Amino acid sequence: MTAPLLQVQDLTVTFSAHHAAPQRVVHGISFDLFAGQTLALVGESGCGKSVTGLTLMGLLPEAHSSGHVLLGGTNILHTTPRQRRQRGGPALTMVFQDPMSALNPVLTIGSQLVEAILAASSLSQREAKTRALDLLLQVRIPEPERRFNEYPHKLSGGMRQRVVIALALAARPAVLIADEPTTALDATIQAQILQLLVSLKDELDMSLLLITHDLGVIAETADRVAVMRHGVIVEEQDVFSFFDGPRHPYSRQLLLARPQRRARHGTRPRLHSVNDARNTEEAA
CATH class of the missing domain: 3.40.50.300 (P-loop containing nucleotide triphosphate hydrolases)
Structure with missing residues (x-):
């Protein structure tokens, strides 16, 4: 195996x-x-x-x-x-929860990508820029040449998260x-x-x-x-x-805690709390 x-x-x-x-x-x-x-x-x-x-x-x-x-x-x-x-x-690399705090607000997207690439490789500055543009394309960011020179606050939350993913990919994890x-x-x-x-x-x-x-x-x-x-x-x-x-009883409670659709007669199903797992474990 x-x-x-x-x-x-x-x-x-x-x-x-x-x-x-x-x-x-x-x-x-x-x-x-x-x-x-x-x-x-x-x-x-x-x-x-x-x-x-x-x-x-x-x-x-x-x-x-x-x-x-x-x-x-x-x-x-x-x-x-x-x-x-x-x-x-x-x-081994990581994509963090908050893309805004994971990006430096005073550096352009391109400079942060190039820095990450240079730290993880032996590429030249020009080669690192080419790779940075390739990474922006890889994470499906349109107009990578324009985005390369922009600051994080110019990008939407989804775009910033794509940049964070590109940064994580710089080391070829x-x-x-x-x-x-x-x-x-x-x-x-x-x-x-x-x-x-x-x-x-x-x-x-x-x-x-x-x-x-x-x-x-x-x-x-x-x-x-x-x-x-x-x-x-x-x-x-x-x-x-x-x-x-x-x-495990806790796993079952996690699944029960998912919001359920209304029944046909319009009643709202009970929304379980994961805290109910303690009672379930005691009863098991």
């Missing part, structure tokens, strides 16, 4: 603060991501999804982490993105982490961004770790689902089995 491209083994993340007891927010989680696969990490806000993604990226130096994160067989847990580039091997990539976008633009990520994954032969709380997103994009609650992965299944027969 083919080895996983990304292996997370017994990952624990703890934060410490002055005059306060250390707080463990991720409790020994493990999962595998295979080449060409999309794994959705799902759970309500505060369950540790984004902390997991940031830890995989090496972007939480203030936190204490233990366990193993193997990318292409090499443990990268306590390395920075710069150290990983220097070592070579498969690249083997694994792309997308952390709530459709947050704050309207429904139409959300669908476009999701379709773009799926298309790019296939075109570039990447693996995708999708962090989300949107079950509709999971149904449309994921191959496997890992359900996270209170810093623990409570269930992992292929996407069809998850929706057909979730095994």
Whole structure:
């Protein structure tokens, strides 16, 4: 059997603060991501999804982490993105939740792309500009030459998110982490961004770790689902089995919490809360 491209083994993340007891927010989680696969990490806000993604990226130096994160067989847990580039091997990049905060407002789109490309390659300045324009085309941004010289505030939210995706692709990643990539976008633009990520994954032969709380997103994009609650992965299944027969009470409550259509006689179905999972677990 083919080895996983990304292996997370017994990952624990703890934060410490002055005059306060250390707080463990991720409790020994493990999962595998295979080449060409999309794994959705799902759970309500505060369950540790984004902390997991940031830890995989090496972007939480203030936190204490233990366990193993193997990318292409090499443990990268306590390395920075710069150290990983220097070592070579498969690249791991991330698309962040808020495209406006992920982009520098005082630099043009082109200068930010060129900087990212130069940091991840040995291209010349001219070659990096050509690659930047190619990336803008790749993420379906029209008139890339004009957008190249514009500042982030000139672009819509959907366009900014496409630029953030282009920045993540600059390193030619083997694994792309997308952390709530459709947050704050309207429904139409959300669908476009999701379709773009799926298309790019296939075109570039990447693996995708999708962090989300949107079950509709999971149904449309994921191959496997890992359900996270209170810093623990409570269930992992292929996407069809998850929706057909979730095994954990919390997973069942997540599915019940989806808004339902009105019945024919006009009554509004009860909207369940994920907090009901505690009562379900006690009764099980």
